Amino acid sequence: EAGVAQSPRYKIIEKRQSVAFWCNPISGHATLYWYQQILGQGPKLLIQFQNNGVVDDSQLPKDRFSAERLKGVDSTLKIQPAKLEDSAVYLCASSLYPSAGAAYNEQFFGPGTRLTVL
Amino acid sequence: GQQVMQIPQYQHVQEGEDFTTYCNSSTTLSNIQWYKQRPGGHPVFLIQLVKSGEVKKQKRLTFQFGEAKKNSSLHITATQTTDVGTYFCAGRGGQGAQKLVFGQGTRLTINP
Numbered sequence: 001e002a003g004v005a006q007s008p009r010y011k012i013i014e015k016r017q018s019v020a021f022w023c024n025p026i027s028g029h030a031t032l033y034w035y036q037q038i039l040g041q042g043p044k045l046l047i048q049f050q051n052n053g054v055v056d057d058s059q060l061p062k063d064r065f066s067a068e069r070l071k072g073v074d075s076t077l078k079i080q081p082a083k084l085e086d087s088a089v090y091l092c093a094s095s096l097y098p099s100a101g102a103a104y105n106e107q108f109f110g111p112g113t114r115l116t117v118l
Numbered sequence: 119g120q121q122v123m124q125i126p127q128y129q130h131v132q133e134g135e136d137f138t139t140y141c142n143s144s145t146t147l148s149n150i151q152w153y154k155q156r157p158g159g160h161p162v163f164l165i166q167l168v169k170s171g172e173v174k175k176q177k178r179l180t181f182q183f184g185e186a187k188k189n190s191s192l193h194i195t196a197t198q199t200t201d202v203g204t205y206f207c208a209g210r211g212g213q214g215a216q217k218l219v220f221g222q223g224t225r226l227t228i229n230p
Contacts, residue, residue: 040222042208056216091161106166107151
């Protein structure tokens with residue numbers, strides 16, 4: 001079974017530029033997550049989708065970050081304009097839809113996109 | 119908002135020694151998950167705990183969920199060099215909360 005795919009793997013941009021990341025979750029996974037992981041810290045949830053609807057985006061800096069999952073499958077995360085503090089690894093993860101009576105399912109992470117903002 | 123804290127931040131051991139990392143939440147959790155991230159890699163799911171006082175074992179790894187469902191621990195017996203990495207706990211709050219909040223992780227290094 002193929003894992004979560006992300007591209008690009010690395011990106012270097014200058015501050016105030018724009019950047020976009022792409023994620024293709026595991027087939028059949030209804031839930032998709034975007035995390036930001038700053039060096040030495042744990043992943044921080046930016047946005048969580050259930051199919052193509054947003055479940056949680058409380059920690060997404062909406063003045064510069066946007067994300068979409070139009071057909072309920074793959075997703076893009078955009079930063080415009082980027083700031084120095086956006087330098088981090090952006091992780092995409094997916095999980096099955098939590099079924100009734102079961103606890104929430106494990107999340108499968110992609111390899112991440114390492115963003116450097118100069 | 120919900121906060122999850124882990125200690126210690128770093129741990130260096132001799133191969134064969136035991137290792138424990140502790141996780142504490144500011145709020146009661148519905149469940150807690152543990153992930154391992156190898157250097158340069160991405161988090162990989164290890165286990166999920168749901169019940170108060172639950173204990174689960176995976177070979178040399180023992181996971182516990184506190185009675186109050188606000189803390190958890192991971193204990194590794196007789197560490198091996200393959201155990202190197204950062205261990206994260208991630209808690210999900212009660213009352214239907216769906217967001218998983220990660221701790222800052224414990225980085226384990228091992229002297230062979």
